[in-house]
Amino acid sequence: MTADADADVDVDVDFGADGLVPAVAQDADSGEVLMLAYVSPTALERTRETGRAHYYSRSRDELWEKGVTSGHVQRVEEVRVDCDADALLYLVDQEGGACHTGHRSCFHRTVEGETVGERVFDPDDVYDDG
């Protein structure tokens, strides 16, 4: 018996020199692009195991589950990979807002500085500075 060459097999993601790939989170229903963050092999593994979006924080240098502090978790419906296998797309069901500023999307400004995105929560109510 030979292996089935047509069977779907996991794509070999190219994590590159720094061990990270950029991942775009998109609202699975509305199509809104919510954020861009970075993903390590472990972050991808945890995302697939748990169905909740995990990333790797470059500034804090640690694995990070989206929404652990804010409650604004992302349930991941599907993970896609691009043609070069060096970028990911998370199709998510976003609880609350993706952005720490209180906006639904981190991409809530034009490059000209105009705010175009919806604000859905007050960060003071969500992030405890005390």
Next chain:
Amino acid sequence: MTADADADVDVDVDFGADGLVPAVAQDADSGEVLMLAYVSPTALERTRETGRAHYYSRSRDELWEKGVTSGHVQRVEEVRVDCDADALLYLVDQEGGACHTGHRSCFHRTVEGETVGERVFDPDDVYDDG
């Protein structure tokens, strides 16, 4: 007379150590995420000047106008920037397909290897290898 503090001013994009930021191209009508590529200060400037998407190729180490070879240009309706100003979102009107494989989107596969995206052209008809 004082400057108007409320006036929209261009966001100061953080191009980071390597002088590049990731940019997501999204179909302005359908909301489909088409591709992720990198943008240099010059690529952003050209994009805003011409209204056509420019990127910076890390592999070829050069400025790159999307669609120059294939004809599959992206007319940019809006450029957005994320909360940390280190990622961009191009809202585009995509001619043909964004992906060199002939698919509408570079994100046409799940990480499990299943093809889920639409193929809209035959690369052999578009890219001249001769």
